[in-house]
Amino acid sequence: MIKSSPASLVITAVIAALGLGAGIIIGYLLRAPPEEGQSGGIHGNLKPPGLTYGEGNGSLADVLKQCRRSSSDDPAIRNYLLEAEVEACHAANCQVDLPRVYVVYKLDTGHIDIDGKLDERAWEDVAWSEPFTDIKGGDTNPPRFETKIKLRWDDQNLFVGAYIQEFAVWANKTLHDTTIYQDNSFQVLLDTSQSNHKYKEISINALGTIADLMLTRPYMDDGEPLNFWESELARAVYIDGPINDPTRRNKFWTVEMAIPFKQLYAGLGRGNDIPVDRETWRANFVRSEWQTEIVGSKYLKRLDTDADWWVWQSPGVSNIHLPDKWGLIQFRDVPINSTTFQPDKKWVTTNALLDVYRAEKAYKAVTGRYTIKKELLRLPPYVLSQRCIRDLDIQLDWGGFRVTARPAEEFLEDGHTRTDRFVWFGDKKEDFF
Ligand SMILES: *[C@@H]1O[C@H](CO)[C@@H](O)[C@H](O)[C@H]1NC(C)=O
Ligand SMILES: *[C@@H]1O[C@H](CO)[C@@H](O)[C@H](O)[C@H]1NC(C)=O
Numbered sequence: 502m503i504k505s506s507p508a509s510l511v512i513t514a515v516i517a518a519l520g521l522g523a524g525i526i527i528g529y530l531l532r533a534p535p536e537e538g539q540s541g542g543i544h545g546n547l548k549p550p551g552l553t554y555g556e557g558n559g560s561l562a563d564v565l566k567q568c569r570r571s572s573s574d575d576p577a578i579r580n581y582l583l584e585a586e587v588e589a590c591h592a593a594n595c596q597v598d599l600p601r602v603y604v605v606y607k608l609d610t611g612h613i614d615i616d617g618k619l620d621e622r623a624w625e626d627v628a629w630s631e632p633f634t635d636i637k638g639g640d641t642n643p644p645r646f647e648t649k650i651k652l653r654w655d656d657q658n659l660f661v662g663a664y665i666q667e668f669a670v671w672a673n674k675t676l677h678d679t680t681i682y683q684d685n686s687f688q689v690l691l692d693t694s695q696s697n698h699k700y701k702e703i704s705i706n707a708l709g710t711i712a713d714l715m716l717t718r719p720y721m722d723d724g725e726p727l728n729f730w731e732s733e734l735a736r737a738v739y740i741d742g743p744i745n746d747p748t749r750r751n752k753f754w755t756v757e758m759a760i761p762f763k764q765l766y767a768g769l770g771r772g773n774d775i776p777v778d779r780e781t782w783r784a785n786f787v788r789s790e791w792q793t794e795i796v797g798s799k800y801l802k803r804l805d806t807d808a809d810w811w812v813w814q815s816p817g818v819s820n821i822h823l824p825d826k827w828g829l830i831q832f833r834d835v836p837i838n839s840t841t842f843q844p845d846k847k848w849v850t851t852n853a854l855l856d857v858y859r860a861e862k863a864y865k866a867v868t869g870r871y872t873i874k875k876e877l878l879r880l881p882p883y884v885l886s887q888r889c890i891r892d893l894d895i896q897l898d899w900g901g902f903r904v905t906a907r908p909a910e911e912f913l914e915d916g917h918t919r920t921d922r923f924v925w926f927g928d929k930k931e932d933f934f
């Protein structure tokens with residue numbers, strides 16, 4: 502009997518492995534071509550339906566050549582081309598743009614004294630947010646005054662510091678939970694679960710009067726404001742001068758808040774009451790600014806103008822109650838300035854779900870009903886290409902629609918959304934609040 506040496510065993514194993522690999526590759530090459538009409542592999546749906554790319558005149562290459570020639574001097578057409586290319590690249594890389602982001606660093610040592618002044622070391626150590634923009638975005642209506650924020654956290658509280666440039670500081674509302682936004686005001690909006698449901702809103706004016714409420718879901722989804730929710734926050738306002746006194750100009754007011762996590766997590770049934778490292782929330786920060794005139798010795802709100810709404814992350818439309826269009830804040834327990842925002846692995850799936858949600862709503866606005874047919878919805882290529890989202894399932898029932906998106910990485914949880922904009926992952930019990 503021939504005794505096989507360890508070396509020959511290894512060689513045999515390598516040959517066997519190579520043989521298996523070659524078999525797989527040959528099998529792959531010989532596989533049946535995808536059938537017409539069926540989604541043809543990972544690139545299948547990238548081809549817009551109804552277009553055939555033949556040879557000669559009317560061929561894809563030909564269309565592109567003609568198009569490039571006639572578009573070179575037309576900025577609008579060039580823009581369309583660019584947008585299409587960006588969409589295709591997003592699909593190729595499974596990349597979805599981030600909104601504004603802010604990394605919230607934990608307070609290790611140090612203390613924040615809630616006196617309205619942002620003069621502690623704990624504030625000096627961290628960066629300001631970008632300045633606020635007009636709620637509709639773009640450059641058409643830039644804010645007349647600067648607004649910016651800073652955030653910190655500890656084992657109990659989220660700390661919010663806001664700088665609000667203002668020449669005429671005034672406020673009138675003194676009653677809790679009233680319409681504070683009708684004064685010049687600052688607002689904090691937080692969706693701790695990124696589900697679009699049970700998000701919290703806190704408004705404050707320069708007198709320090711607050712209104713705090715929980716929204717069951719966005720108003721557009723028939724949400725209800727629950728005024729009985731109390732943030733139990735500590736807060737203070739600092740004004741660099743007098744309030745309600747037109748004889749003297751101000752420069753700014755600042756707001757300092759400590760908001761207990763326990764209250765911010767209310768209604769979400771989660772076990773722990775403080776964020777874990779890297780936990781990410783949807784958030785927005787808003788300022789309402791009314792124009793005034795001076796009558797006698799008083800500021801008077803001008804009734805012939807609407808308020809300006811200046812925000813950290815523009816939702817693109819005049820509606821601050823769209824949590825799916827807010828920015829992202831990420832809690833980190835690492836040294837200050839040692840990191841940047843780390844996108845969540847669920848980010849692409851979340852956006853695919855929201856794109857389907859919006860496409861269904863747009864489809865219904867035109868046809869009066871929802872559809873299970875993806876090809877009838879206006880969906881961007883990254884949702885349909887099957888590179889990023891392996892499978893998209895839409896079902897209809899008496900209540901509307903329900904969408905499941907299975908991420909390309911099989912180890913990631915399935916995501917879901919439905920008619921009322923609720924987004925959830927895995928088998929987590931659905932929320933019928
Ligand atoms: C394309 O069309 C042009 C004019 O319409 C013609 O001159 C040319 O021969 C056509 N080319 C092909 C490949 O059919
Ligand atoms: C962190 O970065 C901000 C913005 O650049 C800077 O103002 C701040 O001083 C930095 N903090 C530390 C501790 O270096």
Ligand SMILES: *[C@@H]1O[C@H](CO)[C@@H](O)[C@H](O)[C@H]1NC(C)=O
Nearest residue numbers: 671672673793799800801802
């Ligand atoms: C605040 O209320 C007082 C008293 O009602 C009123 O005179 C004043 O005009 C109000 N200020 C503004 C800016 O509306």
